[in-house]
Amino acid sequence: MKIGIVLYPTFGGSGIVATELGKALAEKGHEIHFISYNHPVKLEHFLPNIRYHEVRPFNYPLFDYQPYELALTSKLVDVVRYENLDLLHCHYAIPHASAAYFAKQILKTHNIDIPFITTLHGTDITLVGKHPSFEPVITFSINESDAVTVVSESLKRDTLRHFAITNEIKVIPNFVEHSHYCMTPGKDDIARRDAISPEGQYIISHVSNFRKVKRLGDVVRIFEKIRKKVPAKLILAGDGPERYKVEQLCSELGVCQDVEMLGNVQTAAEIYCISDLFLLPSETESFGLAALEALASGVPVISSNSGGLPEVNKHGFSGFLSDVGNVDEMAENALKILKDKETLDRYKQQAHEHSLNFTIDRILPKYEAIYERLATARVI
Ligand code: GMT
Numbered sequence: 001m002k003i004g005i006v007l008y009p010t011f012g013g014s015g016i017v018a019t020e021l022g023k024a025l026a027e028k029g030h031e032i033h034f035i036s037y038n039h040p041v042k043l044e045h046f047l048p049n050i051r052y053h054e055v056r057p058f059n060y061p062l063f064d065y066q067p068y069e070l071a072l073t074s075k076l077v078d079v080v081r082y083e084n085l086d087l088l089h090c091h092y093a094i095p096h097a098s099a100a101y102f103a104k105q106i107l108k109t110h111n112i113d114i115p116f117i118t119t120l121h122g123t124d125i126t127l128v129g130k131h132p133s134f135e136p137v138i139t140f141s142i143n144e145s146d147a148v149t150v151v152s153e154s155l156k157r158d159t160l161r162h163f164a165i166t167n168e169i170k171v172i173p174n175f176v177e178h179s180h181y182c183m184t185p186g187k188d189d190i191a192r193r194d195a196i197s198p199e200g201q202y203i204i205s206h207v208s209n210f211r212k213v214k215r216l217g218d219v220v221r222i223f224e225k226i227r228k229k230v231p232a233k234l235i236l237a238g239d240g241p242e243r244y245k246v247e248q249l250c251s252e253l254g255v256c257q258d259v260e261m262l263g264n265v266q267t268a269a270e271i272y273c274i275s276d277l278f279l280l281p282s283e284t285e286s287f288g289l290a291a292l293e294a295l296a297s298g299v300p301v302i303s304s305n306s307g308g309l310p311e312v313n314k315h316g317f318s319g320f321l322s323d324v325g326n327v328d329e330m331a332e333n334a335l336k337i338l339k340d341k342e343t344l345d346r347y348k349q350q351a352h353e354h355s356l357n358f359t360i361d362r363i364l365p366k367y368e369a370i371y372e373r374l375a376t377a378r379v380i
Contacts, residue, residue, distance in 0.1 A: 001030050001031070001086045001087070001371055002030070002031045002033070002083060002084060002085045002086045003022075003025060003030055003031070003032055003033065003085065003086065003087055003088075003089060003371065004033045004035055004076065004079055004080065004083075004085045004087070004088040004089065005018050005019075005021070005022045005032060005033065005034050005035065005088075005089050005091065006035045006036070006072070006076070006088060006089070006090040006091065006096040006099070006100065007019065007034065007035070007036050007040060007091045007092070007096075008036065008091070008092055009036040009037065009038040009039060009040040009041060010038075010041060010209075011041055011209060011238070011264060012209060013121065013122070013174070013287070013289035013290070014091045014092040014119075014121035014122070014124075015036075015040060015041070015042070015091070016042050016289060017091065017119075017121070017151070017174050017175075017289065018034075018040075018089075018091035018119075019034070019040045019041075019042035019043050020042065020175070020176075020177055020360070021089075021364070021367065022034055022043075022050065023042075023043070023047070023050070024177065024360050024364055025364070025367075025368075026047050026049050026050045027047075028364070028368075029049070030049070031049045031051075031083075032049065032050045032051070033051045033052075033053055033079055033083055033085060034050070034051070034052045034053065035053045035055065035072070035075060035076065035079060036052075036053075036054070036055065037054065037055045037056070037057075037068065038054070039052055039054075040052070041266070044266075051083070053075060053078075053079050055068070055071050055072045055075045056071065057070075057071035058071065068095065069095040069098065069099050069102075072095065072096070072099040073099045073102045073103045073106070076088060076099060076100060076103035077103045077106050077107055077110075080103065080107055080112065080114050081107070081110060081112065085114065086371075086375070087114065087115045087116065087117065087146075087371060087374055088100050088103070088114060088115070088116040088117070089116070089117045089119065089367075089371075090116060090117065090118045090119065090145075091119050091121060092119075092120075092121050092124045093118055093120055093124040093125070093129055093138050093141060093142065094124050094128060094129060094134060094138065096118070097116070097118040097138070097141035097142065097145060098137050098138075098140070098141040100116040100118070100141075100145075101116070101140075101141050101144050101145075103116075104116060115146035115147070115374040115375075116145055116146055117145060117146060117147040117148070117149065117370060117371075117374070118141065118142060118145040118147075118148050118149075119148075119149045119150070119151070119172075120142070120148065120149070120150045120151070120155060120159060120286075121151055121155075121286060121287075122151070122155065122284075122285070122286035122287065122307075123213070123284075123286075124138070125138075125150075125155060125158050125159050125162060125163075125286070126155075126158050126162075126284050126286060126307070127213065127284070129162070129163075130162040130163070135162075135163070138163060139163045139164055139165070142159070142163060142165060142167060143165060143166050143167045144167075145167060146374050147168075147170070147370045147373075147374060148167050148168065148169045148170070149169070149170045149171070149172045149367075149370070150169055150170075150171055150172075150286075151171075151172070151173060151174050151286055151287040151308065152171065152173060152286055152287045152307070152308030152311050152312075153171055153308070153311060154286060154307045154308040154310075154311065155171075155286040155287070155307070155308060156169050156171050158286070158307075170366075170370070172363060172366045172367060173287070173311065173358055173363065174287050174289050174292060174358065174363075175292075175358050175359060175360045175362070175363035175364070176292055176293055176296040176355060176358055176359070176360065177360050178296055178355070178356075178359060178360075180269055181269050181272060181273070181293060181296040181297040182269065182272075182273040182297060183297065183298045183352055185273050185274060189270065189273045189274050192270065192274055193274040196233055196235065196260055196274065197233050199231065200231075201231040201232050201233045201258075202226075202230060202231065202232040202233070202276045202277065202338055203232070203233050203235060203274055203275050203276050203277075204223055204226060204232055204233070204234050204235070204275070204276065204277045204278075204279060204334070205234070205235040205236075205237065205271050205272070205275040205277070205278055205279070205294075205299075206219045206234070206235070206236050206237070206238075206278065206279045206280070207237040207238055207265075207268045207271060207272075207278075207290045207293075207294075208238045208240070208280075208290060209238055209239070209240045210238050210239055210240030210241060210242040210243050210246070211240050211241060211242060212241070212242060212283070213282055213283045213284055213285075214242070214280075214281075214282050214283075215281045215282055215283055215304075215324070215325070216236075216242045216245065216246045216249075217242075217245065217246070217249055218279075218281040218325065218327050218330070219234075219236070219246075219279050219281060220234070220246060220249045220250055220253060220255065220259070221249075221253070221327045221331075222279055222281065222302065222327050222330045222331045222334065223255065223258075223259070223279070224253045224255050225327065225328070225331030226331050226334050226335060226338070227255060227258060229335055230335065230338055232258065232338075233258050233259075233260065234255070234258060234259045234260065235260050235262060235271055235275065236259060236260065236261045236262065237262045237263075237264070237265045237268060237271050238263075238264060238265075239263050239264050243261070246261070247261070268290070268293060269293070269297065272293055272294045272296075272297035272299050273297055275294065275297070275299045276299065276338065276344060276348075277299065277300055277301075277302060277334055277337060277338065278290070278291065278294035278299045278300070278301045278302070278319075279301075279302050279303075279330070279334075280301060280302070280303040280304070280309070280313075281302075281303065281304045281322075281324070281325075281327070281330060282303070282304055282306060282307075282309070282324075283304070283306060283324055284306050284307045285303075285304070285306060285307045285308060285309050286307050286308045287307075287308040287309075287311070287312060288303065288307075288308060288309045288312045288313070291303055291309065291312050291313055291319075292312050292355060292358055294351070295312075295313070295318050295319075295351040295352065295354055295355035296352065296355040296358075297352075298348040298349065298351050298352040299348065299351055300318060300319040300337050300344075300347040300348060300350070300351045301313045301318060301319035301320075301351065302319055302320055302322075302330050302333055302334045302337075303319065303320075303321055303322075304321065304322060304323065304324045304325075304330075305321035305322060305323060305324075306324050309321060312358075313354075314350075314354050317350050317354060318347075318350055318351045318353075318354035318355070319333075319337070319347070319351065320333035320334075320336070320337075
């Protein structure tokens with residue numbers, strides 16, 4: 001099939017899931033057209049049946065805000081017509097779903113009926129989408145989508161709670177391509193590990209876009225409590241608005257010398273590969289892709305129990321869950337795992353085992369089944 005994937009190109013989880021899905025579909029022989037305002041960061045390699053279409057909003061001095069959604073709509077119309085697409089798959093509702101709806105109406109005037117699928121990822125529902133400045137458009141475009149999927153049961157509940165939904169919503173969890181993650185560090189990984197932890201300190205990590213919702217302050221506080229009991233280093237990978245506060249808190253708590261702030265990294269897999277424990281104490285997390293990536297690398301996870309995290313992290317098995325903000329309990333749980341080598345190895349094994357519930361082979365057919373049901377773009 002010829003599939004248009006509309007996505008954010010950045011390090012955010014929805015963009016990563018959309019890109020990995022497209023790559024896996026391309027490997028199965030589908031023709032994939034990524035549509036975004038920048039080259040997707042996870043689209044590292046060329047494949048003959050993958051195309052990238054860039055949306056370039058036209059600038060004009062009158063516009064205080066560039067009309068991205070209109071440029072995206074026009075691009076969708078263009079790509080569907082000239083590449084003869086069978087369907088569009090929008091990742092993250094804002095503004096992709098409403099742009100797809102608008103494109104669909106325009107395409108009808110060209111006698112083309114293009115189906116579009118909307119996959120809701122998280123803050124498009126839980127934070128941003130339910131805001132009155134977006135809510136009517138989000139409700140409408142979810143209800144008008146030809147198929148709607150969400151990444152967790154929790155997100156489905158949130159969607160039904162916050163919006164007047166008349167459409168069916170199917171849960172398709174996120175996935176990982178296990179071959180991208182390492183269980184056994186290679187020579188380069190060991191060198192990297194030694195550089196960060198020269199005296200064999202435990203390596204604790206956190207990867208995110210450093211937004212408030214990730215509770216970076218809790219990450220640093222949990223680390224400080226762990227470090228009081230066992231030698232440890234903290235790797236913080238990512239960047240975003242909370243970075244300055246994190247730097248400040250590290251100096252207030254006197255832990256800066258044991259915190260490595262790496263900024264945005266291309267390959268978070270290299271971080272997980274050398275980590276002993278992963279922290280994700282988020283305020284809300286519809287799924288928690290970073291937690292799943294850590295588990296796939298055999299890294300146990302200490303997380304909050306908000307949103308979809310209990311569907312990803314199995315309490316007492318792949319790691320531990322606590323109430324949001326309960327940093328004392330999170331640190332205690334971390335120390336249970338780091339108690340001794342035998343216990344840590346057991347949790348690492350269990351973390352990996354649990355991640356096998358989310359292999360790409362299990363998830364891909366669920367999307368393909370929807371694509372097949374919606375069939376090809378029809379000439380009316
Ligand atoms: O909502 C965001 O933070 C953005 C979004 C993204 O594009 O990264 O993240 C959401 O989607 C991810 C992929 O499905 C999920 O793993 C994240 O849990 C979810 N973020 C939140 O719910 C905060």
